[in-house]
Amino acid sequence: MDTKDIHLDIQSKSFTATRNACKVCTPLGASIVFKGIEGCLPMLHGSQGCATYIRRYLISHFKEPMDIASSNFSESSTVFGGNKNFIIGINNIISQYNPKVIAIASTCLSETIGEDVPAMIREYIAVNKDKTLPEFIYASTPSYQGTHMEGFHEAVYASVKFLAQGGEKNEKINIFPGFVSTEDLRHVKEIFEDFGLSYNMLPDYSDSLDNPAWEEVVKIPAGGTSIEDIKSTGTAKASIELGRVMNKGGLNGRIKNNNKVITAGKYLKDTYDIDNYSLGLPIGIKETDEFFAVLSQLSGKPIPKKYQMQRGRLVDAYIDAHKHIFGQRAIVFGDEDMVIGLTAFLYEIGVVPVLVATGGESGVLKQTLENDLNINTSGMIIRQGMDFEEIAALGKELNPDFLIGNSKGYYIARELKKPLVRVGFPIHDRYGCQRIQHLCYEGTQQLFDTITNAIVQYKQDNSEVGYKYI
Ligand code: SF4
The missing domain is CATH 3.40.50.1980 (Nitrogenase molybdenum iron protein domain)
Known part of the structure; x- marks a missing residue:
């Protein structure tokens, strides 16, 4: 379904209460x-x-x-x-x-x-x-x-x-x-x-x-x-x-x-x-390149070989897994800084963020994606001030391939029977979540591998015949 066909107008919602806010105090x-x-x-x-x-x-x-x-x-x-x-x-x-x-x-x-x-x-x-x-x-x-x-x-x-x-x-x-x-x-x-x-x-x-x-x-x-x-x-x-x-x-x-x-x-x-x-948060190659360029300028030194190699391996991983990743449709949610970083990254790897949702209300989410990051948002629903009930309602209509955000969205993923890639804060239903990496080439590599394997596992679990090679 194309996002332009979504008829649920949550902006003119008939209720006034926030139910399960997509933000914390x-x-x-x-x-x-x-x-x-x-x-x-x-x-x-x-x-x-x-x-x-x-x-x-x-x-x-x-x-x-x-x-x-x-x-x-x-x-x-x-x-x-x-x-x-x-x-x-x-x-x-x-x-x-x-x-x-x-x-x-x-x-x-x-x-x-x-x-x-x-x-x-x-x-x-x-x-x-x-x-x-x-x-x-x-x-x-x-x-x-x-x-x-x-x-x-x-x-x-x-x-x-x-x-x-x-x-x-x-x-x-x-x-x-x-x-x-x-x-x-x-x-x-x-x-x-x-x-x-x-x-x-x-x-x-x-x-x-x-x-x-x-x-x-x-x-x-x-x-x-x-x-x-x-x-x-x-x-x-x-x-x-x-x-x-x-x-x-x-x-x-x-x-x-x-x-x-x-x-x-x-x-x-x-x-x-x-x-x-x-x-921006250095998630994805483009945003990380910008961060490393500033560090290189301030230090007067070239980017160390170690990070050039990490970048190279990340590009290689993008190429290796593009057949699984390209064209996948995702719901991304969480705080605004993280959501912007993740959306830039998903856009970079060919995933379509069909819903970009946050509880924040800065008033600059859409313009930041378009103006600062040069993202074409025409296929995306971008919403601020969201609660999880609104995300759940839109999720049913959008039927994404996966969700990416904090663990508060688990019940939505469970209802949709789609993978949830846990990132950011809060994550209350896993261990080691305070050590999830998001930033720079190394963190992006971790995110990319996690997303790819979540998609592959979903296909594998839902395959009629099952398979062992991809
Ligand atoms: S929203 Fe936060 S600061 Fe306000 S009453 Fe609740 S816990 Fe206290």
């Missing part, structure tokens, strides 16, 4: 960033349930302990303000965790009643000026504005804004990798090292959210971007930020800055005149 994204800062304890300013839900959700994906504090709003703090709870919460965190950083994210409730958290932080520091205090970071993350991705990018921006310091420039490169897997982070660091580039990666939860087994309980897991590295983002040679949407759908971008979206890279450019390279 905003402070959840901020919490992930804060878990990627060394010695940091995140605190949510709001009710206990927000922290509990986020902790449970993240544990299920990362399979790691997930301490996130809460200022634990009650009815009275909702009416009279949460300053008292805020102070008790900070005191408890310091006495129990002795963190280097306390990073606070707001929630729907504290934003709705208009809590002035920066003022609370200033007052706390003033009252306790004789004590040695941790650093403080605050990100504004109301969940009724934006998704976990806006929360993620907002927290990266807030961390830089609170801690970066100017001064004499050095040779380090700031890398803001976006919300990718722990294995992706390790791979990006390996690439920087192979180019001989020193870097400040923010966030870096490659260890703190993917630790070796401990012999005894550790309150704040080792790893993360050091405070010194965050401070030195203000004196770096250049910044690279990965993600084509970033926090465009968030409160910061929409309201506080007259629609001027502020990211960490843009803030450093505006404040400390640090060149900012804003790229």
